[in-house]
Amino acid sequence: MNKLGFRISLISILTFSYFFLMGTLLYGQCPTVKWMSWEQMELAQKKEKRKVFVNIYADWCGWCKRMDATTFKNSDAISALNNSYYAVKFNAQSSNEIVFKDKIYQFKRQGNNGINEFALYLMKANMSTEIAYPTLVYMDENLNVIQTFTGLRSPNDIIIISSYYAGNYQKTMRFESYKEYYLAKHKY
16 A cells, blocks of 8 residues: 555544544533432432422323423433432333332223323322323422423423422412513523
């Protein structure tokens, strides 16, 4: 091989290696929601009390998958959740038993599918009769449900709602007032 061919090959290999390594490093540094199981959250609560965000989903749910691909990939939404909450991802069709406040919640078969009673409990915590996916649940440090939300939510929705409950603004102002205040302050 002549010198020119060797140099071109070497430059090609080095260029490819550089971009491959940089891509790997940058991709590996993308922030992600620090999802945990309900059991992991309970252990974490023993070390440090925090509010809890629960994402109730089903494997077959298209809107749940869309939120995973968009909302929960947004760096600001990720920060809003990771900085103030333990984030729990809970499959509503999980067969795992959950013990919560001295009650055992189990999977109950309904036709070809079924639902974990704990998911049902959380979905109906605010007297809702709706079973919908995704259901997002905000809980206080003592694991009392503050509020539930159903359906697809944008990154901005998650940022504003998470900020509202993280700062305990629900104790002093209505959500719509807080949202106006937040949007004026952050100029979205």
